[in-house]
Amino acid sequence: MALITSLIKRFLIWRVRKIDDKKFMMFLSVIIGVIVGFSAVIIKNSVHFIQKMLTSDFGQQYHNYMYFAYPAIGILLVFIFTKYMIKKPVGHGIPTTLYAISKNNGKIKPHNMFSSIITSALTVGFGGSVGLEGPTVATGAAWGSNIGRFFHLSYRQVLLLLACAGAGAMSAIFKAPIAAIVFILEVIMLDLTISSLLPLLFASVTAAITSYLFLGMNVLYPIEITERFNINFIPYYILLGILTGLVSAYFTKMYKFIQEWFDKQSNSLYKWILGASILGLLIFFFPSLYGEGYDAINGCLHGTSDHLFNNSIFYDLQNNMFWVFVIFLLVIIFKAIATSVTFGAGGVGGIFAPTLFIGANTGLLFARVFSYFGLKELPFSNFALVGMVGLIAGVLHAPLTAIFLIAEITGGYSLIIPLMIGASISFATARLFDKYSVYTYQLARRGELFTHDKDKVVLSILKVTKLIETDFLTICPEATLGDLVKVIAKSKRNIFPVIDDENMLLGIVFINDIREIMFNREMYDSVHVNELMYMPTPIVSPEESMEDVAKKFKMSSNYNLPVLDNGKYIGFVSRANVFSAYRNLLKKFSED
Known part of the structure; x- marks a missing residue:
């Protein structure tokens, strides 16, 4: 195992040194196209085999009763497979892919590389009234996601592989390479650059050719247009x-x-x-x-x-x-x-x-x-x-x-x-x-x-938990002004959270509010922190979306907002830190 790990590391280092990212992405797009093409062929043929096996010898007297029973059997087999074999939900094709892009940094679980094929074949083969394009897209996206993670690709490169997989899936299942690319831009809604279209084209064409080799060259619905546009x-x-x-x-x-x-x-x-x-x-x-x-x-x-x-x-x-x-x-x-x-x-x-x-x-x-x-x-x-x-x-x-x-x-x-x-x-x-x-x-x-909307895209990727600053010195409400001045002398910040023994935030003291009294030694023992503090608004929760946090900054004009988890103090998020992270991610996201 150690030898295999060492060889993989050496290969990854060699790849970075010898093959530039653009050429490597084109190579991977072809690989993704072939994999997705084969996935479409397997799904199609599996469904055809199951349906032929179940319905070819229908007896006239009981065929409708079998129509009633077969879908239940197929969905039961799906239930058994997901609950007792992979022990994870498979998800529904394209929504699963959209969620991975939106909220999971393009990560899709490895089991989706095969589980969508099996479960959709059982569902549709036994009569489930759904299609195969969604599971094919999910299968391709899972391959794209896991290949991207294997090669330690950037977030943007992983998204491009997901797009290639989606285009390849639609191209292979429908034999429609042009519509497949339009689908990625319109439904998956990736904000891609012009140079990203080349890997999409490679993946779509490769998947279509793979489908042609195994499923034939005919269009999916052959029809002769006898009456032209009138x-x-x-x-x-x-x-x-x-x-x-x-x-x-x-x-x-x-x-x-x-x-x-x-x-x-x-x-x-x-x-x-x-x-x-x-x-x-x-x-x-x-x-x-x-x-x-x-x-x-x-x-x-x-x-x-x-x-x-x-x-x-x-x-x-x-x-x-x-x-x-x-x-x-x-x-x-x-x-x-x-x-x-x-x-x-x-x-x-x-x-x-x-x-x-x-x-x-x-x-x-x-x-x-x-x-x-x-x-x-x-x-x-x-x-x-x-x-x-x-x-x-x-x-x-x-x-x-x-x-x-x-x-x-x-x-x-x-x-x-x-x-x-x-x-x-x-x-x-x-x-x-x-x-x-x-x-x-x-x-x-x-x-x-x-x-x-690229702004929303970037904000949706940023996480509050990654931007929390915890270097704010805290103080208890019973402390005196003299105690507070000692804390101020050690701090590089101008905000001081006031917390109790259970780490609940009771308020904050802002240094600008006490400048007139902080050097008056006569007040050091008579004034307490609970007289100086106030409860800040608005507050932020760790699970809150960065888009909502940005709105709170805009509405309040505050430079720092406290982060609380069920009332317990965690830290602060700052306007400057959020903006800096946003700019860095936007630059990374926009790289061609």
Whole structure:
């Protein structure tokens, strides 16, 4: 073991001496791209293998009952794996990555390098109504984080590796290298320099090539655009954009409501039983909710509604247009619930696939209603595409990612104008109801959201505990003025905390307040510290965010603020020290 440690140290020293940081980051970005590409291949093939093994020999008489049971089994296996094998929570893909960037200096636990693959494959393979992109991003980010820590890279370099991993994951899982880079800039929201784009490009391209080698060169959703952009359809694209924005708001509200309800439940077994039962019941009646739903999406893109009735107890109703529309609507409504309870019950997955599913069904339903009632003959495939872009833009608050992703995964660049209309209108509509996306609302609620605002980024990284100054001499309240003068003579500070025997802060004495009496010896024994002290405001707690501390400095005009932990004195934070730390970190963060 000592030999291995010695070799690693020698290699790290050699690397620093022989390879400059920019070249090394490009090399690592390629390595990350390959690793993430393989992760995507493993996740995809694992899910395909599990689903084929479970559903290929369904007997007609009991297949719906198996749909009810399988998701519960899959989520139970996830529960057993996380509780008894890795003994740590896996987390939900992209929110986990955002939290690592925002509050954990880019650190992600090593088990996430493999645990997200296993848990998501079990969840989706057994029918959990979620996607695979989130766990793939989490897996790649974990590799990026731990590789960065292994090579003792700087905070900014670790963030860049996380960005490369995220771009590679999206590129590999969707075969969409351009959308992957847009996703990093828009959703992960890293404030990257121009030179940082080169490693992103390397990672994205490498991951896409790896995916092509093992999953084929075809786009994810092959579709032939038979009807090009028609300017006469613009009003209908606008209407669909508004509709998808409203559906996005419904999805987000439902997701938040169900997640918050499950978070309040402390019994994991109860959450599994309830969540798995609801999910199983929904899939029993609507089998199209099983798993990612990519076959259903492909059906929508080809203008068919067969996916609504395949293996369904409603099969005999497929020629009745009234019931077709009703089941379309129910599937859209219940998909949001199925996705949310999959997470609530303990499943692991992503949000992209459910939004694509709901968007495709919403767009197709919109076009079919207009066509059926003779209002306007609309191209089904085109409106299904615009529905997909609208849901991604509205739910994820990522209109640019939506446009490029849908164009890349379908080869639908000829419809770029309708895609832009749908994305922008849906995003604007959804923002009226929710300021934050499903990825960011929990972080935003706790004030932990990483943003493009570099000031907030730097302040979020600074910790109060790292900036506490403890060289202030203390004094007890019963001490006399003469005792205080002796303490002043030994101190380099002009503030003197007054504490009791239990280290509780009772007040402070500011030297400027006693200048007129501190040299009057006649008062040394008659005046006591408790007559001179006052309780300072505001105060700071060790766990407080630096952004709040900066606001307190601004509001109070104080140069030093006391830090108390449940009333007990710890030290002070100074305006000068905070500003100096801020400037140093900002310089480090901005280095190219």
